[in-house]
Amino acid sequence: MLRRTETRRDALVPAACVAVLALVAIGAVLAQLLPQLDPLRADFQAPLRPPGPEHWFGTDATGRDVFARTLAGGASSIVVAAMTVAVGLVVGGGLGVLAGFARGWVDALIGTLLDVVLALPGLITVMVVVTMVGPGRLTIGALIGLIMVPAFARIARSATLTVRGQEFVQAARIMGAPPLRIIGSEVVRCVLPAVAAYSFTAVTVAIVAEGSLSFLGFGLAPPTASWGGLIAEGRTHIATAPWICLAPAAVLCATVLAVNVLGERWGRSRP
Amino acid sequence: MLRRLAASALAAVTLTACGAPAAAPSGPSGPPVPGGTITIGINSEVSTLDPAANEIAAQATLVVAHALYEPLFTDGPGGALEPRLAESLTSEDLRTWTLSLRPGLTFSDGSPLDAQAVVDHVARLRDPESQCQCAQLAAEITDMAAADATTAEFTLAEPNAGFPRYFTRQLGMIASTTARADDGSPLGAGPYRLESAARGSSLTVVRSEHYQGTPGHADTLVFQFLPDTDSRYQSLASGAVDLAWIDTPNLIAQARGEGRIVAVANASTATAVLNTRTEPFDDIRVRQAVQAAIDREALLAVVDQGQGVVAEGPILSRSPYASGTRHPEFDPERARTLLAEVGEPVSFAYTTDSRPQSMQRATAIQQMLGDVGITMTIDVVDTATWGTRLYDGDFAAIEFVTSAYADTDAVLGIFAPDATGNFGGYANPEVGELVEQGRGSVDEAARREIYAEVAQRVVEDAPVLFFTESPAGFAAAPHIGGMPDLSDRNVISLLPSELWTAR
Numbered sequence: 001m002l003r004r005t006e007t008r009r010d011a012l013v014p015a016a017c018v019a020v021l022a023l024v025a026i027g028a029v030l031a032q033l034l035p036q037l038d039p040l041r042a043d044f045q046a047p048l049r050p051p052g053p054e055h056w057f058g059t060d061a062t063g064r065d066v067f068a069r070t071l072a073g074g075a076s077s078i079v080v081a082a083m084t085v086a087v088g089l090v091v092g093g094g095l096g097v098l099a100g101f102a103r104g105w106v107d108a109l110i111g112t113l114l115d116v117v118l119a120l121p122g123l124i125t126v127m128v129v130v131t132m133v134g135p136g137r138l139t140i141g142a143l144i145g146l147i148m149v150p151a152f153a154r155i156a157r158s159a160t161l162t163v164r165g166q167e168f169v170q171a172a173r174i175m176g177a178p179p180l181r182i183i184g185s186e187v188v189r190c191v192l193p194a195v196a197a198y199s200f201t202a203v204t205v206a207i208v209a210e211g212s213l214s215f216l217g218f219g220l221a222p223p224t225a226s227w228g229g230l231i232a233e234g235r236t237h238i239a240t241a242p243w244i245c246l247a248p249a250a251v252l253c254a255t256v257l258a259v260n261v262l263g264e265r266w267g268r269s270r271p
Numbered sequence: 272m273l274r275r276l277a278a279s280a281l282a283a284v285t286l287t288a289c290g291a292p293a294a295a296p297s298g299p300s301g302p303p304v305p306g307g308t309i310t311i312g313i314n315s316e317v318s319t320l321d322p323a324a325n326e327i328a329a330q331a332t333l334v335v336a337h338a339l340y341e342p343l344f345t346d347g348p349g350g351a352l353e354p355r356l357a358e359s360l361t362s363e364d365l366r367t368w369t370l371s372l373r374p375g376l377t378f379s380d381g382s383p384l385d386a387q388a389v390v391d392h393v394a395r396l397r398d399p400e401s402q403c404q405c406a407q408l409a410a411e412i413t414d415m416a417a418a419d420a421t422t423a424e425f426t427l428a429e430p431n432a433g434f435p436r437y438f439t440r441q442l443g444m445i446a447s448t449t450a451r452a453d454d455g456s457p458l459g460a461g462p463y464r465l466e467s468a469a470r471g472s473s474l475t476v477v478r479s480e481h482y483q484g485t486p487g488h489a490d491t492l493v494f495q496f497l498p499d500t501d502s503r504y505q506s507l508a509s510g511a512v513d514l515a516w517i518d519t520p521n522l523i524a525q526a527r528g529e530g531r532i533v534a535v536a537n538a539s540t541a542t543a544v545l546n547t548r549t550e551p552f553d554d555i556r557v558r559q560a561v562q563a564a565i566d567r568e569a570l571l572a573v574v575d576q577g578q579g580v581v582a583e584g585p586i587l588s589r590s591p592y593a594s595g596t597r598h599p600e601f602d603p604e605r606a607r608t609l610l611a612e613v614g615e616p617v618s619f620a621y622t623t624d625s626r627p628q629s630m631q632r633a634t635a636i637q638q639m640l641g642d643v644g645i646t647m648t649i650d651v652v653d654t655a656t657w658g659t660r661l662y663d664g665d666f667a668a669i670e671f672v673t674s675a676y677a678d679t680d681a682v683l684g685i686f687a688p689d690a691t692g693n694f695g696g697y698a699n700p701e702v703g704e705l706v707e708q709g710r711g712s713v714d715e716a717a718r719r720e721i722y723a724e725v726a727q728r729v730v731e732d733a734p735v736l737f738f739t740e741s742p743a744g745f746a747a748a749p750h751i752g753g754m755p756d757l758s759d760r761n762v763i764s765l766l767p768s769e770l771w772t773a774r
Contacts (some may be wrong), residue, residue, distance in 0.1 A: 042638055044569040047576070061521065062573050062631050217625045222649050223634040236501055236627045241526055 002142055012266055016256035024255055027071035028078055039064065039072035039225040046063040048241045052236050058243040060233060070248045072225040077207045077255070083141025084148060084206035085199045091145070092152025093195050099153065099184055100160025114150040119121075123209065133223050144209045151263045155198050159191040171189055200263025204256045227252040278372070298532045298752045299773040308491040308774040309751065312503045312515035315472055315654075321457050322395050322444040323403040330538065330674040330743065330763055331516040333440075335494055338476050338767045340459035341484070342443035343370070343389075344435060346677065346762040349381040349565040350591040353634055356384070356445065356460060358421075360438065365430035365713055372421040378447045379479040386417035391448040398443060400651065401455040405441040407691050409614035430711035432718055433680020447618070462768035472496060485770030488753065498654075500626060504746075507531070513751050513772060518743035520575045523562035526746040529644050533745030533756040536580045538763045540587065541570075541632065543621070543669050543736045544661070550694040551617045553666065554608045558733035560617070563599055564606035564635055564643040571739050574632045582676075582737035584726040585686070589761055590679045594649075598730050603638055606643040617648035619667040624657045629670055630737065669694070672741070677761035680710060683725050687733070697734030750774050 214228030234244030397409035583595035685692030
C-alpha cells in the first residue's frame with residue numbers, strides 16, 4: 001500500500017513538473033505567434049485592470065496584458081537559460097575534460113584561470129559588461145554561462161579523472177589512439193551524464209540571474225518582456241495592482257521549482 | 272443636545288470631504304511642537320553644499336538649500352516671488368536693479384551677511400572658472416556694487432524681466448566667501464547649519480543660533496539620500512523617514528489613500544528634446560510627424576494616471592504669462608502624410624533614465640510612433656550617463672523632465688540659438704530675437720504678447736516635444752505638522768523650518 005502511493009507520487013511529481021515546463025514553453029512560442037497575445041501592445045484606455053475574462057492576469061500600468069507579457073517573459077528566460085547551458089557545457093565541460101585528461105601544466109593553468117573567474121562577483125561582472133556592450137538575450141545568456149564555467153569545468157574534470165585511469169582508456173592509449181580521439185569516443189561519453197545533471201542547476205541559476213538583472217535594470221531593454229523586468233515594473237504598483245508583480249513571480253517560481261525537482265530526479269536515477 | 276448633534280454631523284460631513292482622495296489631510300492638529308528630529312528622504316546624493324556645485328539647486332534638493340542658506344527669494348503662489356533673506360529687488364528699466372536685504376543678517380558663524388557679501392557671492396559664481404550652471408546667467412551682470420550695508424545695485428548688459436528669479440536658486444543661496452566652517456563646508460545664513468555629513472548616505476543639520484528670522488521648529492533635520500523611487504517611498508511607509516520626495520503619480524495617489532500629507536504641484540514638465548543637428552530630426556517634417564503622432568492625453572492618463580495636465584508648450588498653464596499656446600493636435604493621419612513627404616523610413620533611439628514613469632512614457636510613445644510607421648528604440652541609461660548625453664548633445668531624442676519651465680522668462684532663453692540649455696541645437700534666429708525683445712520689454716502686456724509668439728513658434732517648429740505637466744513634491748507621515756499647500760506653485764519650495772513633528 002505504502003509502496004503504491006510512493007510509486008504514484010514518484011510518477012506524478014515529475015509529470016507535473018514536465019507539464020509546467022511544457023506550458024511555459026508552449027506559452028512562450030504562442031506569445032511569439034498569436035497576434036492576440038502581443039506582449040507589447042498596450043490599450044491606453046485600460047491601464048491597471050484587475051484580472052478578468054478579458055485579461056486573465058489583468059493589465060499593467062500602461063494597459064498591456066500581463067498574461068501575454070508573462071508568457072513572452074518565458075521566451076526570454078528560455079533563451080537565456082539555453083545560452084547559459086550551451087556556454088557552460090561547451091566551454092566549461094571542454095576545459096574540465098582537457099584539464100583532467102592532460103594533467104600537468106595544462107591542468108594548473110586551467111585551474112588558475114577558473115579560480116580567477118570564481119573570484120569575480122558574478123552579477124556585478126555581468127552588470128559591468130552589459131553596461132559596456134548593451135543588453136540582449138544572447139549577451140546576457142552567454143555572460144551568465146561564462147560565470148558558470150568554473151562549476152561545469154570542475155565537475156567535468158573530476159569525472160574525467162575517474163575515467164582516465166580505467167582499463168578501456170588505458171587500452172585505447174596502448175593501441176595508439178590519438179588523445180583527441182580517446183577524449184571524443186571514450187571520455188566524453190562517461191563525463192556527459194554528470195555534467196548534464198548539473199545543467200538543471202545551471203538552468204535555474206540562469207533564470208534567477210536573468211530575473212535579478214532585469215529587476216535591477218541591467219537586463220533586457222524595455223519593452224522586451226522578461227520575468228524580472230515585469231516584477232520590477234510591477235513593484236511600484238504592488239499596493240494597488242499586485243497582479244502585475246505576482247503573475248510573473250508565481251510563474252518564475254513554478255518554473256525554477258519544476259526544473260530543480262526534475263534535476264534532482266535525474267541525478268538520483270543515474271547509476 | 273440637538274445643536275451638538277448637528278455640529279457633530281457637520282463635522283462628520285467635513286471629515287468625509289477631507290477623506291476624499293483629492294484633498295490632502297492636514298496633519299496633526301494644535302500649535303507647532305518645538306524640538307525633535309525630522310528625517311527627509313531626497314532623490315540624490317548631496318556631496319557638497321557649495322551652491323556653485325549645483326547639487327542643491329535641483330527641485331528635489333532645494334529643500335537642503337532652504338535649510339542651510341534660505342535663498343534671497345523663493346517661488347510663491349501663482350509664479351510670484353516671496354522674499355526671504357531679501358526684502359525686495361526692483362527696477363525701473365529692467366536693466367539696473369536694486370536689491371534690499373533684511374537688516375542684521377548673519378551667517379551661521381555670526382559674521383554679517385551684508386550687501387558686499389551678496390556681491391562677492393555672485394562674483395564667485397560668475398567667474399568663468401565656476402562650475403555653476405548659473406554662470407551664464409550671472410554673466411549678464413556687467414556691473415555690481417554694494418551701496419550700503421543692506422543695498423546692492425546690479426546693472427545688466429540687456430534688460431531682463433526675469434532677473435529676480437535668478438535669486439531663487441544658486442545665485443540667491445548666499446555662501447560666505449570669507450569664512451568656512453571648521454570642516455571646510457561653506458557657511459550660509461539659513462535657519463539650520465551643518466552638523467555632520469555621512470558620505471553617500473545622509474546630511475545632518477541643526478538649528479542655527481545666528482539665524483535672524485523665525486527659528487525652525489525641529490532641533491535637527493536629517494537629509495537621507497535615497498535615489499530609488501520605490502525604496503524612498505517604502506522608507507516613508509516604514510517610518511525610516513518622515514518626509515520623502517515623490518514624483519511617481521501612482522505613489523502620490525497611494526500616499527493620499529494611505530493618509531499621508533502630500534504637498535505636491537504640477538511642478539515637473541515632461542518633455543523630450545530632439546536633436547535638430549542630425550538625422551532624422553534635422554528635418555522639421557519628421558519632428559512635426561513625431562509630435563502629431565503622440566497622444567498627450569493618453570500619456571497623461573497612462574503615465575500620470577490622470578493627475579497633472581497636458582503640457583501645451585514652453586509656457587506652463589499656471590505661469591503668469593500663460594497665453595493659451597495652440598499646440599498641434601494629436602493627428603496620426605497628418606503624421607503619416609508628413610512621413611510620406613519625407614519618403615524615407617524614420618527610426619531613432621530615445622534616451623531615458625530608468626525611473627518607472629520614464630520607462631512607461633517611453634514604451635507608450637514607442638507604440639504611438641509605431642502606429643504611424645516610425646521605429647523607435649528605447650535606450651535606458653543611468654542618470655549620470657543621461658546627464659552627460661544631454662549636455663554633450665549625444666542623442667537623437669532624449670527625455671527631459673524638468674522644473675525649469677516654471678520660470679518662463681529664463682526658460683524661453685534656451686530656445687535662442689547659442690543658449691547653454693539649447694541641448695538639441697535648435698536654431699531659429701527669429702525666436703532668439705523675439706526672446707531678447709520680450710525680456711527687455713518693460714511693458715508687461717507687450718512682453719506677454721512676445722512670449723506668446725515665441726511659445727507658438729516653438730511648438731510649431733517642434734525642437735522639444737511637450738508631454739505633460741506632472742505632479743511632484745513631498746509626502747509626509749501623519750505626525751508631521753506645517754506641511755504647506757503647494758498646489759498653486761510652479762516650483763516645489765518647501766521650507767523645512769516651518770515643519771514640526773508631533774513625536
